[in-house]
Amino acid sequence: MFKINHPLKLPFWREVAIVAMTCALFCLSCTAKRSFTSIPPVKLNKAVTPVIKQIDRIDVASEFKKVFEARHLAFNYPDRIDSFYKINNYQPVLVPRFMPKHELQTLEDYLMNANLHGIAPDVFSVSRLKDLLENYGNKKTRTKEREVYRNTMELELLVADVMIKYSTAMQFGLVDPTRVYTNYSTPTLRPDSTSVMQVFEVRDIKAYLESIQPKEPDYLALQKALKAETGVENDTLYRALVVNLERLRWKNKPVAGKYVLVNIPEFTLSVIDSGKPVLSMKVCVGEPIPNKETPQLASMIYSVQVNPVWNIPESIAGNEIIKYAKRNRYYFANNDINVYRNGKQVYDPESIDWKTEETGAYSFKQQPGEQNPLGRIKFLFNNESSVYLHDTPVQSPFKQDVRAVSHGCVRVEQPLNLAYALFGKGDKFDQIKKAMANGYPKAKYIGLPVKIPVWINYCTAKVDEKGKVHVFKDIYGLDDALYRKISFPFSQLY
Template sequence: MFDTNHPLKLLFLKENVIFIMICVLFCASCSVKRPLAPTPAIQLTKIEPPVLKKHTEKMNVAAEFKRIFEASRLTFIYPDQIDSFYKNNEYQPVLISRFMADDQLQTFEGYLMNVDAHGIDPQVFTVNRIKKLLDNYIHENARKKERESYRDAMELELVIADAIIKYSNAMQFGIVDPARVYINYSTPTLRPDSMTVIQVLKVKNLKAYLDSIQPKDKQYVALQKALKAEQENPQENDSTYRILKVNLERLRWKNKPLTDKYVQVNIPEFMLSVIDSGKVSLRMKVCVGEQALDKETPQLGSKIYSVQVNPVWNIPQSIAGNEIIAYAKKNRYYFANNDINVYRNGKLVGDPESIDWKSEETGAYSFKQQPGEQNPLGRIKFLFNNESSVYLHDTPVQAPFKQKGRAVSHGCVRVEQPLNLAYALFGKGEKFDQIKKAMANGYPRAKYIGLPLQVPVWISYYTAWADKKGAVHFYKDIYGLDDVLYKQLSFPFSQLY
């Protein structure tokens, strides 16, 4: 045992204690981990899905993404296509990852905020929600737990995907489907399909794509310019703004003939134009259908394939029942005086004067007016297939062409200069010479003459249209179709498809 009272032993003990303490301190200092370097600030400009996958032990990423998607499914216009896209991408926020790095999402937000330049309310694309989610993600996610941050990314991702599809569709096809808006609409109109939607979500350079889909047609640009002037100088009565808004939408519809040559009838303008290589080669007045649902001239697209010189008029049942029979009741010789043949169950009636139209059941009868001066189709009609049985035709009654408002027909389009229209379609040659000679014949006989090359006819409805100098002219909404379309444009986007 140590004698602690001995001076040497005491000194030895003290030195050993000091040595042991130094060793303990040294060993302790070696066992303590060095402080980690400060954690760098979270970079919100890009999300790397592979990094996020490391946290699947705490949260099933794919399941969470699908849960958030299902909660929003009813707000998407193409939910199945969006779901398919993300399924192929393992339910990861690929758009944020792709577009956040160089501020392309902020650029997209800017396009949405300025969409009123197209006459579209930015809220159609839920721009306020996008702005809130994007700002929140950029500025506040650094202070959130990773689970919350990733859920925010999922929600932002889906809202962006839906908005890109909506904006792409709006710029290229319009917001609404005209066939669902109008009753008398049978113009072939291209609409977005599933493949179009998927391709939009695969775009690599968002800004370049957004620029590429901006409408650039001269008509569209002219109406945009007029809209901007209207927005800069707002009036108490916003009717001009409304007119420009609905006509910009009409110009976004893909229903215009793609051929170099076509015939356009603009119903509210009461005018026909022949377009050839982008230029108007012929203009003339027309008369269109009356302001009644059963007499309106329909919007349609077809191809003129033939003319009938000195045409036979197959009188529609609606006209026969409402007008022709009424005339016959007053005058038993009405049919003979007007060169109208009467048929019962398809067989010619030899003596229609003997029929008592006041008591006769008229449903079994049909009527055909023969060529001549009394025929309301005049000397020629231009034929094209359509569901409404309408056509362009001449007329013996010229007085309506002197009127400003020319909605006077039963639905067909009466043309002011039929011979000039025939020349514009056929051109110089034997067939046109036949038409000209047959129309001048004092003893007319019906004759069909086919067009060597069919020419598209586009019967449209624009209440605002720019001339070749870019000046916008406004026309009366004779069928009330502006109001119908304006109400549809005010609906949420998800209800328009």
């Protein structure tokens, strides 16, 4: 048996050939199974990782560059991979560590089963990995030390790249949602240098790959449904399962034990406590029209305003309110809307000729009352889209199956019940209940003792507790956008 670390200084071609021959002998001994910061150097196990020294006959840095340049465009993190091997003297690390125990075959098996996650295996270059593993150790590829080194590093770089890709996909998703959707402002954890480079610390491939498999019940239920799905790729159910598995891989779920969840395509709101829904109700969401769609976001509900004042957005004022005023000069008085010019209230808006007046300097606020579209209460949370949850005086839309009727805010069916779920028993809830029933409403803010997360999400497929798959209408066309993105080769996803 050859020793990897020989005390004598062997000629380069012998040293490299010994490594390749050792790995090849192990490979041939049994049948292969087929079913954004600087990177610190990794502490390598010198007993199993050969050091390929630079000698006069071959410049390993130059040879590494040639191999790297030929393949780096397919890598997702080429700079980090390049930095790692430079710091570690262009040594192969993963191949000599895993080849003797046939662990690279285990890697191949996991990649081949990526379709169980709704991902095409070739997203992870599995065909090329299979070819390189089958050809590795071939006598024709190791007649010269240069070819030995290049072949070893080509396999090495591919293994490093696909391990990073697979690890990232399982733990964070294939794509960054902020690069797919423009109306997405949910904080979503993305891989950093530590998570990307952790593959170089792995000592047991099977244990590592198993540890990063998504294990949440919702994910496993969708996986089971996908496995049972016999449709083709253009099948509606198949596509819905694939894109929602991807959404569940994103790390954007609130970590708090209690939070408010709005699922836009399902038109529902749920209060989740310790992983279980304690309150559910219908909601109305934004119309499928640009600038009216309800955004995906996450924030913290910090207060309610009982008998709220509606600060009418500029878009609604320009497109709707002014048009009504042009037809009826008493429109503002009839609807309890105060008019402001450059921040100062105008007390006789009926005297303004809205057909000729420049309206850019005006703003509008609708006072509390039965005509106020916010109803008796709104739930406040910071967000860049200026949306919130609120009551509504118009109840008929809740009888519809498709409830995409708002300007972007979320209208809730049972606002008092939602307030109770957030505040619980006590003086503050009693104040809310009394103020909402007041025949002479006045706006009043009541702060939550503890802020509660709100998560407005977009999920078009889920499995209920009986195992039945429910698919909801993709009202904003977001499934199509995501499916197109994850159908491309991995290198084009970022």
